[in-house]
Amino acid sequence: MKKISLLLVILLLAFSSVQARNLTLSARTGRYVVEIALDRNPPILGDNRIDIIVKEMSGQPVTEAQVLINYYMPPMPRMAPMNFRTMAKPKGDKYRAEMKLIMNGPWVIAVKISDGGKMTTAKFHIEA
Numbered sequence: 703m704k705k706i707s708l709l710l711v712i713l714l715l716a717f718s719s720v721q722a723r724n725l726t727l728s729a730r731t732g733r734y735v736v737e738i739a740l741d742r743n744p745p746i747l748g749d750n751r752i753d754i755i756v757k758e759m760s761g762q763p764v765t766e767a768q769v770l771i772n773y774y775m776p777p778m779p780r781m782a783p784m785n786f787r788t789m790a791k792p793k794g795d796k797y798r799a800e801m802k803l804i805m806n807g808p809w810v811i812a813v814k815i816s817d818g819g820k821m822t823t824a825k826f827h828i829e830a
């Protein structure tokens with residue numbers, strides 16, 4: 703009986719990780735813990751929604767900052783620069799934006815957080 707329930711738990715865990723829908727990443731900056739979640743996992747060509755959570759080191763959410771998303775492909779030979787900016791809109795305890803990825807390959811997401819005149823940047827790397 704014990705073995706069977708353990709097996710069930712393992713199966714459920716395996717199933718839920720396969721079902722995990724969002725791509726989530728987190729980074730620490732000097733001031734904040736920044737978490738991002740993309741609705742597409744893996745990211746796709748076209749529109750990908752990004753939710754950003756900014757927290758103080760204490761865990762307190764930062765809800766009144768300006769959050770700019772600068773997403774770009776690292777410079778590549780013989781390729782026009784692909785560099786885009788969009789402001790994220792406050793959404794409860796989060797900020798939300800859409801990123802249109804126009805090419806497969808590596809993208810950098812630089813999340814620029816301005817609060818009280820100071821700007822902090824958290825960088826993330828994804829593959830579309």
Ligand SMILES: [Cu+2]
Pocket residue numbers: 775778781805807
């Ligand atoms: Cu490229």
